[in-house]
Amino acid sequence: xxxxxxxxxxxxxxxxxxxxxxxxxxxxxxxxxxxxxxxxxxxxxxxxxxxxxxxxxxxxxxxxxxxxxxxxxxxxxxxxxxxxxxxxxxxxxxxxxxxxxxxxxxxxxxxxxxxxxxxxxxxxxxxxxxxxxxxxxxxxxxxxxxxxxxxxxxxxxxxxxxxxxxxxxxxxxxxxxxxxxxxxxxxxxxxxxxxxxxxxxxxxxxxx
Ligand code: TMP
Numbered sequence: 001x002x003x004x005x006x007x008x009x010x011x012x013x014x015x016x017x018x019x020x021x022x023x024x025x026x027x028x029x030x031x032x033x034x035x036x037x038x039x040x041x042x043x044x045x046x047x048x049x050x051x052x053x054x055x056x057x058x059x060x061x062x063x064x065x066x067x068x069x070x071x072x073x074x075x076x077x078x079x080x081x082x083x084x085x086x087x088x089x090x091x092x093x094x095x096x097x098x099x100x101x102x103x104x105x106x107x108x109x110x111x112x113x114x115x116x117x118x119x120x121x122x123x124x125x126x127x128x129x130x131x132x133x134x135x136x137x138x139x140x141x142x143x144x145x146x147x148x149x150x151x152x153x154x155x156x157x158x159x160x161x162x163x164x165x166x167x168x169x170x171x172x173x174x175x176x177x178x179x180x181x182x183x184x185x186x187x188x189x190x191x192x193x194x195x196x197x198x199x200x201x202x203x204x205x206x207x208x
Contacts, residue, residue: 003086004032004208005127007097010135011167012156013145014186015193019135020095022194026201027091035085038095039073043080046073054153063109070101071119078124098124099132099173099181104155107169108162128180131204133197134170135186139163 008023010016020036027034040050049069052058074097085092098120106113137145139160146156174181182200186193 001089003088003090003092004131005082005086005092005094005129007094007099007129007132008135009096009099009103009132009170010186011137011139011142011170012163013142013147013149014135014137015145015190016095016135018190019133019193019197020093023133023197023201024093026198027093030201030205032091033089034093035081035090036093036095037077037081039077039097039100040070041073042077042082042094045080046077049073049076054155056154059154063105063111066109067101067105067111067116067119070105071123074098075123078127083127094129097129097132099129099134099170102173103166103169107165107172108158130180131200132174132181133184133200134174134181135184135193136167136171137186139167141187 006023006027008016008020010019024034024036039046040053041047049072053061053066053069053073082092082094098116101116101120102113105111106116143160143163146152171183174183184193184196184200
């Protein structure tokens with residue numbers, strides 16, 4: 001039986017890493033064999049592409065280059081890791097996926113959404129996540145939290161209005177697909193965030 005494909009998205013500073021570990025544990029305790037991975041990245045080649053995308057060596061990269069590199073990394077990731085794991089019945093837990101492309105390259109950079117949809121169909125065929133959790137946080141609060149961490153990467157260096165657009169993109173698309181795409185209010189305490197996540201996961205697993 002085909003495994004489950006679960007993705008986690010989050011605003012900058014929304015606690016993605018901590019909650020990824022929480023979701024991983026939750027799924028394992030529910031009896032799933034979990035393959036945790038991330039985008040851009042997840043395979044040796046895709047991690048090389050990630051370094052090009054996030055590093056500062058090519059700061060002025062054209063938006064279309066950025067978009068195509070995201071999908072190049074994704075094509076490799078799907079072929080070498082995600083699809084084989086799903087075919088073996090494993091649960092794939094991915095830190096960001098194509099919803100990030102719509103939010104960052106689409107709403108953030110201003111690339112037409114139908115271009116992204118074309119690439120999505122090409123690279124993924126009919127494969128879409130079964131469940132996506134979006135850790136949502138007001139942009140200023142997220143940037144304050146993220147700013148307390150390490151040196152910013154090429155995306156983290158963007159201005160406030162870029163992140164406003166990104167957040168708007170996530171929320172708009174979540175509103176269009178409420179069954180798959182669940183919004184978690186991450187402005188509250190970690191315990192309250194994880195209580196929301198547990199409810200979503202429990203409902204989702206019961207519905208399968
Ligand atoms: P992260 O691992 O800290 O989330 O960093 C990945 C960065 O890459 C994050 O700023 C979002 C960005 N990104 C895109 O712009 N488009 C994409 O399709 C993906 C997967 C990530």
